[in-house]
Amino acid sequence: MANQEDQFKKIIAHAKEYGFVFQSSEIYDGLSAVYDYGQNGAELKRNIREYWWKAMVQMHENIVGIDSAIFMHPLIWKASGHVDAFNDPMIDNKDSKKRYRADVLVEDHIAKLEAKISKEVEKAAKRFGEAFDEQQFRETNPRVLENLKKIEEIKNRLYPAMDQNDMEGIKKLIEDLEIVDPISGSKNWTDVRQFNLMFSTQMGSTAEGASNIYLRPETAQGIFVNFLNVQKTGRMKIPFGIAQTGKAFRNEIVARQFIFRMREFEQMEMQFFVRPGTEMEWFRYWKEARMKWHTNTGIPSVKYRFHDHEKLAHYANAATDIEFDFPMGFKELEGIHSRTDFDLGAHEKLSGKKLRFFDSETNESYVPYVVETSIGLDRMFLAMLSNAYTEEKLEDGSERIVMKLPAFLAPTKIAIFPLTKKDGLPEKAREIMDELKMDFMCFYEEKDTIGKRYRRHDAIGTPYCITIDHQTLEDNTVTIRERDTMNQERVPVSSIASIVSENLKVTW
Ligand code: ATP
Numbered sequence: 435m436a437n438q439e440d441q442f443k444k445i446i447a448h449a450k451e452y453g454f455v456f457q458s459s460e461i462y463d464g465l466s467a468v469y470d471y472g473q474n475g476a477e478l479k480r481n482i483r484e485y486w487w488k489a490m491v492q493m494h495e496n497i498v499g500i501d502s503a504i505f506m507h508p509l510i511w512k513a514s515g516h517v518d519a520f521n522d523p524m525i526d527n528k529d530s531k532k533r534y535r536a537d538v539l540v541e542d543h544i545a546k547l548e549a550k551i552s553k554e555v556e557k558a559a560k561r562f563g564e565a566f567d568e569q570q571f572r573e574t575n576p577r578v579l580e581n582l583k584k585i586e587e588i589k590n591r592l593y594p595a596m597d598q599n600d601m602e603g604i605k606k607l608i609e610d611l612e613i614v615d616p617i618s619g620s621k622n623w624t625d626v627r628q629f630n631l632m633f634s635t636q637m638g639s640t641a642e643g644a645s646n647i648y649l650r651p652e653t654a655q656g657i658f659v660n661f662l663n664v665q666k667t668g669r670m671k672i673p674f675g676i677a678q679t680g681k682a683f684r685n686e687i688v689a690r691q692f693i694f695r696m697r698e699f700e701q702m703e704m705q706f707f708v709r710p711g712t713e714m715e716w717f718r719y720w721k722e723a724r725m726k727w728h729t730n731t732g733i734p735s736v737k738y739r740f741h742d743h744e745k746l747a748h749y750a751n752a753a754t755d756i757e758f759d760f761p762m763g764f765k766e767l768e769g770i771h772s773r774t775d776f777d778l779g780a781h782e783k784l785s786g787k788k789l790r791f792f793d794s795e796t797n798e799s800y801v802p803y804v805v806e807t808s809i810g811l812d813r814m815f816l817a818m819l820s821n822a823y824t825e826e827k828l829e830d831g832s833e834r835i836v837m838k839l840p841a842f843l844a845p846t847k848i849a850i851f852p853l854t855k856k857d858g859l860p861e862k863a864r865e866i867m868d869e870l871k872m873d874f875m876c877f878y879e880e881k882d883t884i885g886k887r888y889r890r891h892d893a894i895g896t897p898y899c900i901t902i903d904h905q906t907l908e909d910n911t912v913t914i915r916e917r918d919t920m921n922q923e924r925v926p927v928s929s930i931a932s933i934v935s936e937n938l939k940v941t942w
Contacts, residue, residue, distance in 0.1 A: 442761035445823050446692050448835065452894050454478065454819065455693060467689030467697045474894050475815070477845035477875060479700075482814050483679055485843065485940070486702045489727050490677045490807075497675035497704065498668055502656025504681060510655050511632065511648050513784040514777060515749075520651060521628040523596070523604055524687045530618035535687050536604045536626045539613050540592050547581045554578050593745050601626040631684045633697075649683035654806060656680075657705045658777045661802075662789055665707075672791050672802055673716065677704040679811065691762060693812045700811040707802035709793065710775065716805045717752045717772045724756060724770060724807050730940055731840040733821055739764060749776030756809075758817045767817055768809035775801040818843060822895060837895030838918055842938040844895040847874040848930070851887050853903040855880050863902040866912070866927055874934060892917060898934055 449455040453472035457464040471479055491499040511517050523536040554577055559566045572578055588611065595603035605626045614621050633649040650656065657676045664676050679702045689695045708716045721740065729735045736759075743753040752772040757764040778789045778801045792799045822837040841847070850867045852859035860880055867876050877896065879887050884901055891899055901913040906927070914933060915922045925933065 438761050438763070441823075442692070442820070445761060445820050448823060448893070449475070449692075449819060454894075467686060467695065469693050469696060469812075474845040478818065478839070478843060479811060479815055481843045481845070482818065483700075483702065483811060485731075486727070486809070486811075486814075487677070487679065490675070490702075490704050494675065496670070496673065497677055497706075498664060498670070499677045500657065500660060500664060501678055501680065502653070502660060504650050504683075505637065505647055506650060506655065506659070508645065508647050509784055510659060510781070511651075513780040514655050514658075515780070516632055516648075516651055517630075520632055521630050522687050523601060523626045524629045525605070525608065525626045526624040527615040527618060527620055528622040528624060529620035530615050532615060532617055533687055534615075536601075536608060537592065537596060538688070540588060540604070540607060540611070542616075543611050543613055544585055544588055547585050551578050551581050589744075596745075597748075599628065601628065629685075629687055631686065633683045633685055650681075651684050652682050652808070653678050653680045653701045653703045654705060654808065655777070657703065658781055658804075661705075661707065661778060662787075665791065672793060673706060673708045673712070675704050675706040677702075679703075693816050694760065694762075694765065696812060701808060702811055702814075703806060703808045706805045706807075707791070708805060709796075710800060710803045713772045713774070713803040713805055714752065717770065720770050720805055720807050721754060724768060724809075728756065728758075728767075731818075731843070733817075733840070737817075737821065738767075741766070747771075749774055758813075760816065761820050767813050768807065771806050771808070773804045773806055775803055777804065778802065834889055834892050836892040836917060839895035839897075840940075841897040841917075842940055844897050845875065846877045846891070846894065846896045847898065847938065848934060849877045849879060849887065849891045849896045849899040851884060851899060851901045852880050853884065853901055857904065858907060859902050859904070862906055866900070866902065866930070869927075870931060873931065888915065888920075897937060900930060 446455075452474060454475035456470045456472055458468035458470050459465045487499060491497050524533055525536040525539070526533050551572075554575060555568060555571060558571050558575070559568065588607070591603065591607050594600070595607065602625075605623070608623060608626075609621075612621065632651050634646050635649065637645055637647045657678060660676070664670060665674070679700060681698060682701045683698050686695050686697055689697055693699075706716060706720065725738060725740070728738055738759075739757050741755040741757050743750075743755070746753055750771050750773055754770050755766040756768040756770070758767040781787075782789045782801065789801060790799045791802050818839060819837075822839040824836050824838050826834050826836055828834060837844075848870060850863050850870075852863040863878065863880075867878055870876050877891070879890075881887075888899055895917070897917045899915045899917075901915070903913070906912055910927050911924050912927055912930065913922050914925050914930065
């Protein structure tokens with residue numbers, strides 16, 4: 435655990451030192467859970483966004499992208515349920531003065547019981563060796579059974595309490611389980627209160643005429659309310675999808691863990707409109723397609739897992755999370771939800787406008803069902819960053835930090851180094867850079883030794899460094915050095931573009 439925390443701290447420090455992520459408003463001591471992306475972070479983020487857009491929009495003839503406004507009519511958030519139900523139960527500890535999500539305290543308690551079970555299983559597996567039958571052990575071992583029973587009982591109290599807004603019930607559960615403040619160890623809790631996560635502001639210039647509006651807590655509603663506009667103008671036929679990326683805002687109660695949980699963040703969402711009754715088929719399709727999008731980056735599949743929801747929102751008939759093995763363990767990275775006709779139906783009712791599709795195949799008109807895929811761009815960024823961060827001991831005993839980012843996502847693709855600052859080498863290097871920079875993000879550097887320049891680019895994940903030396907002036911060849919293997923090869927200038935492009939390809 436301590437090791438994981440150390441690792442996470444190192445990644446956060448590295449992200450700052452190398453211009454990936456800065457605390458927002460740092461010179462004023464920062465703003466809690468708000469972050470800025472620096473020169474390298476902005477590039478990495480842009481590349482991830484583009485990878486998503488290509489996979490979802492460019493690669494699917496029946497998916498189109500839009501860009502809706504952050505401000506929307508306040509009734510949209512009434513219809514979607516956010517005004518009444520986008521709440522988290524919060525609780526304060528009177529001694530530590532820390533605020534927690536009450537349901538998360540209980541979920542963490544469940545996780546501890548689950549960890550106990552895993553430990554028992556591990557111990558037994560060691561003891562019995564080859565003969566170990568895990569399923570039988572789980573079904574018969576008294577300590578495992580006892581913990582499973584406890585978990586079941588807790589869930590049977592937590593979920594109904596959450597559904598019924600029973601704040602007293604959640605408080606009682608925390609007391610009965612003797613949950614303590616993870617920081618102070620104190621059990622001195624306040625009552626549990628509901629807290630709405632939407633930020634609101636005023637639109638209009640005079641106090642009387644101004645109306646209260648919200649900063650969108652998700653991008654999806656901008657898609658739902660444009661469903662008919664896009665369907666008609668794009669002559670879309672069901673099944674079809676609408677995608678968009680953009681900022682979302684949530685006044686999170688507990689916003690720790692760096693860019694994992696922010697108050698201002700970016701989402702990449704796609705709503706896929708289907709004929710009612712076919713949604714499960716499409717849910718399975720998108721589960722597989724989205725997992726493929728993740729593993730196609732070259733990151734091993736053991737880093738990902740599905741977590742199917744046991745407890746479904748009242749409007750959903752299936753939901754799963756794609757979890758990633760972050761430095762703090764497996765956590766939600768993306769959600770895939772089958773949302774039935776809940777959103778379009780609710781907007782039909784409240785707006786009084788028909789939001790239907792006439793299906794010429796079945797000759798009927800209906801409110802489509804929706805399967806959505808929703809991923810946080812910042813969380814994906816954190817996944818990429820934490821997976822890439824590598825401390826390596828080299829053969830000569832020295833160490834390097836290398837960001838093993840998938841090459842196509844790297845902020846800079848080619849670093850261009852003249853060996854020295856004289857003899858016409860900088861001019862030649864600039865000439866080569868001019869040829870490449872339209873197609874690749876390049877970075878020119880002539881300061882320090884080549885070794886130091888390599889290290890700096892390892893630290894930001896640049897897949898290729900090119901050195902221009904005296905021989906280049908004679909035969910138009912350069913040394914190209916690959917980040918992960920550190921292999922260096924002499925190649926003609928004319929082949930640089932094809933070597934680099936070959937490695938930037940993503941398999942679909
Ligand atoms: P969580 O349970 O972690 O709060 P959620 O289930 O509320 O997330 P959704 O509403 O399904 O999340 O949003 C879809 C995606 O948006 C999430 O999978 C996550 O990647 C991202 N996301 C949600 N909240 C935040 C946040 N506060 N900061 C960064 N990303 C977020």
